[in-house]
Amino acid sequence: MAQSEQEILSGLAEIVNEETGLAPDAVQPDKSFTDDLDIDSLSMMTIVVNAEEKFGVRIPDDDVKNLTTVGDAVSYIQSAQG
Amino acid sequence: MADSMQRKVVVTGLGATSPLGGDLPSSWKAALEGRSGARSITADWMGSYELPVTFAAQLAVPTADALARVEIRRLDPSGQMAMVAAREAWADAGKPDVEPERLGVVVASGIGGVWTLLSAYDVLKEKGARRVFPLTVPMLMPNGPAAAIGIEVGARAGVHTPVSACASGAEAMGAAFEMIRSGRADIVLAGGTEAAIHPLPIAGFAAMQALSTRNDSPELASRPYDAARDGFVLGEGAALAVLESEEHARARGATIYAELASVGITSDAHHIAAPDPTGAGVIRAMRAAVDAGDFALADVVHVNAHATSTPVGDVAEARAIREALGDDADHIAVSATKSMTGHLLGAAGALEGAFAILALRDRVAPPTINVDELDPEVTIDVVRKDPRPLPGGDIVALNNAFGFGGHNVVVAFRSV
Numbered sequence: 001m002a003q004s005e006q007e008i009l010s011g012l013a014e015i016v017n018e019e020t021g022l023a024p025d026a027v028q029p030d031k032s033f034t035d036d037l038d039i040d041s042l043s044m045m046t047i048v049v050n051a052e053e054k055f056g057v058r059i060p061d062d063d064v065k066n067l068t069t070v071g072d073a074v075s076y077i078q079s080a081q082g
Numbered sequence: 083m084a085d086s087m088q089r090k091v092v093v094t095g096l097g098a099t100s101p102l103g104g105d106l107p108s109s110w111k112a113a114l115e116g117r118s119g120a121r122s123i124t125a126d127w128m129g130s131y132e133l134p135v136t137f138a139a140q141l142a143v144p145t146a147d148a149l150a151r152v153e154i155r156r157l158d159p160s161g162q163m164a165m166v167a168a169r170e171a172w173a174d175a176g177k178p179d180v181e182p183e184r185l186g187v188v189v190a191s192g193i194g195g196v197w198t199l200l201s202a203y204d205v206l207k208e209k210g211a212r213r214v215f216p217l218t219v220p221m222l223m224p225n226g227p228a229a230a231i232g233i234e235v236g237a238r239a240g241v242h243t244p245v246s247a248c249a250s251g252a253e254a255m256g257a258a259f260e261m262i263r264s265g266r267a268d269i270v271l272a273g274g275t276e277a278a279i280h281p282l283p284i285a286g287f288a289a290m291q292a293l294s295t296r297n298d299s300p301e302l303a304s305r306p307y308d309a310a311r312d313g314f315v316l317g318e319g320a321a322l323a324v325l326e327s328e329e330h331a332r333a334r335g336a337t338i339y340a341e342l343a344s345v346g347i348t349s350d351a352h353h354i355a356a357p358d359p360t361g362a363g364v365i366r367a368m369r370a371a372v373d374a375g376d377f378a379l380a381d382v383v384h385v386n387a388h389a390t391s392t393p394v395g396d397v398a399e400a401r402a403i404r405e406a407l408g409d410d411a412d413h414i415a416v417s418a419t420k421s422m423t424g425h426l427l428g429a430a431g432a433l434e435g436a437f438a439i440l441a442l443r444d445r446v447a448p449p450t451i452n453v454d455e456l457d458p459e460v461t462i463d464v465v466r467k468d469p470r471p472l473p474g475g476d477i478v479a480l481n482n483a484f485g486f487g488g489h490n491v492v493v494a495f496r497s498v
Binding site: 018019020021042043045046049 | 150151152155212213215216217
């Protein structure tokens with residue numbers, strides 16, 4: 001069952017905080033994972049795998065490179081849950 | 083300018099996290115008080131494997147108390163401990179201003195990231211390859227702690243990780259000494275780290291019958307030179323020193339603890355785990371350190387021995403000390419601080435080197451606890467029960483460290 005965008009955003013913020021120490025409030029839809037949040041590719045893989053477990057979805061590696069912003073990831077997860 | 087091979091190397095900073103304390107001053111205080119760091123293991127895995135040994139000398143202060151949560155996630159426990167000790171040592175040295183290209187790091191480990199390796203294997207078996215943490219390899223590699231510290235302080239003269247089992251920490255001091263002597267660096271952060279209180283190493287060491295099995299009295303289990311010793315007590319922790327060329331240290335007005343005067347290194351070519359009973363390799367290493375140093379044998383007043391509390395090893399080393407130092411051994415205060423810290427494996431030489439340095443500074447040799455009845459085959463002057471004052475003037479302390487594989491390292495420190 002799909003969760004709301006807000007639920008996914010706050011869940012994703014928890015994962016990012018756990019991995020990087022960034023404040024959950026800093027994880028906003030318009031933020032770029034690399035340019036704004038300074039998340040490297042290894043951390044991104046960890047975030048993706050944890051997100052798969054938390055949200056019950058599968059995010060293939062080929063799709064990860066299209067997830068530029070936090071908003072991209074929230075939309076992807078929501079549609080994958082649908 | 084003096085020939086670079088004549089550059090003197092001095093110690094300008096120290097740090098440690100050990101079974102006796104979360105930093106070096108508290109560890110040293112506990113050592114002078116004769117306290118044991120050995121305790122029963124209460125971790126949840128303790129009941130799982132019918133381990134014949136149920137105690138160890140665990141860190142007095144968890145690394146989580148000193149590091150950020152993200153650092154805990156991204157460093158193997160051996161890297162966490164090394165980072166705690168490195169920050170203390172670097173701050174103790176006054177966070178020296180040094181060209182990155184003139185700053186090096188040498189941090190040794192005997193075993194490496196065993197917790198990361200085996201935990202990741204559990205994840206692989208239970209959840210598959212996709213769930214293996216992406217930082218698994220940099221966390222488990224033995225040079226991980228050295229590299230993390232190199233990044234932390236911006237060291238670009240070279241980052242190294244000697245691996246020679248329980249001689250590793252002392253070998254790191256030797257490698258750093260050579261980096262400075264040869265002119266490759268002005269400052270090197272050097273030491274060792276080990277986090278191997280994990281059921282697999284315990285099972286492995288126990289299978290060798292190397293560990294004490296005094297499960298009912300952990301604090302009495304590490305008893306180097308005592309007639310009733312029955313093996314070593316596994317310890318964990320890290321110790322680092324800031325080594326610096328004397329001219330660099332003087333130019334910036336640094337406080338100098340001691341001089342690292344010389345290093346003697348030999349190998350036995352005898353047996354993969356047993357010490358050479360003739361002690362020939364140890365004797366050569368001790369003599370090499372004395373010969374290479376700009377001091378006389380009579381200046382040596384203290385030895386922090388390797389002495390792990392194994393039946394064979396302690397006697398072999400005691401004979402070698404007697405043979406190497408001759409009649410001078412009568413007046414040399416020998417301390418076995420593993421009686422209190424347990425055996426920190428690849429960090430042992432570094433922590434005991436730090437204790438030897440503080441012994442020179444404070445002019446006191448720490449005690450060897452639990453020696454109720456000295457083994458009659460031990461004919462050296464063991465400091466028992468209480469600390470013993472060391473003489474004034476120009477004095478030298480030796481730190482012995484030996485490792486499985488027949489590695490013998492002796493580091494000589496001189497008072498300033």
